[in-house]
Amino acid sequence: MRFRQFDSLRIFTVVAASGGFAAAAERLNLTKGAVSYQIRQLEEALGFALFTRLPRGVALTPRGKALQAAAQRAFDGLEADIRRIRAADTPTLVIGVTSYFAARWLSPRLTDFMAAHPDLRLRLQPVVNTMDLAHEGVDLAVRWGNGRWRDVPCQRLFACPAFPTGNAEAAALIAREGAEAGFARLTLLRDRDDSNAWSDWFRRAGLGTPGDADTLIIPDPNVRVQAVIDGQGIALNDALVGEELASGRVHRLSEVALEDYGYHLAYTAESARRPEIREFIDWMVAMAGP
Secondary structure (H helix, E strand, O other): OOOOOHHHHHHHHHHHHHOOHHHHHHHHOOOHHHHHHHHHHHHHHHOOOOEEEOOOOEEEOHHHHHHHHHHHHHHHHHHHHHHHHHHOOOOEEEEEEOHHHHHHHHHHHHHHHHHHOOOOEEEEEEOOOOOOHHHHOOOEEEEEEOOOOOOOOEEEEEEOOEEEEEOHHHHHHHHHHOHHHHHHOOOEEEOOOOOOHHHHHHHHOOOOOOOOOOEEEOOOHHHHHHHHHOOOOEEEEOHHHHHHHHHOOOEEOOOOOEOOOEEEEEEOHHHHOOHHHHHHHHHHHHHHOO
16 A cells, blocks of 8 residues: 555654654644644554653654654655755856955855845856866856956956065065066966966066066966965965955065956856846946946
């Protein structure tokens, strides 16, 4: 005979978790008599006792304990399936960001967006190279630079001028020997092989090109910040390292900055047609301010 007492089974799990009919009745907004009746009906359908009645409350029988575990697994699995089915209709937006930008700017602001858009799911995809959106599997990426990219549409999020940074020893070296000689003796930390950022800065500072200066490629910006602190070299950073600058762990090595550098939103033409991406872009721009 097929089991059909699923309503009673759900009530049984509440009684088992509550330790008594009265407590379960309160949780279920039923009378104690109604709960007791449902349990009797369930025990009759099963053919075995589920509880031992005590002076105060009830205790599960061995078979009752086995049924409780089986029922809880079944209900938990059903609820998980329902969540997955509901999520299938919920748009998901994949944002490609470095851990540096996510931790220092985006994450503290995301609560407001999620509260205003409960029907939209976000996934922050940690990336260190946001030059190939399709390969990274992201809908929208945050890029750092001067915005002169031609592979996908880009929109300025906010300006964040880049300037050279180093630790205390690097700052002392430049103060002692001057910019041209000092920078020539320091290892330049870059985000990738084909980056033009240091070349742009040297021209802006009137120091020509970096020449034969040692270079070290560190794609992850957070790792580059730590490398600066550890004395592995100097890097172009921005206002997002304000905490390290204020603490003295990182020093600004020159007043010359790449004023046209900052953060940009990059997306494909296909992504731009999705309304949820447009909503997120508009929110990001509003958060960045004028």
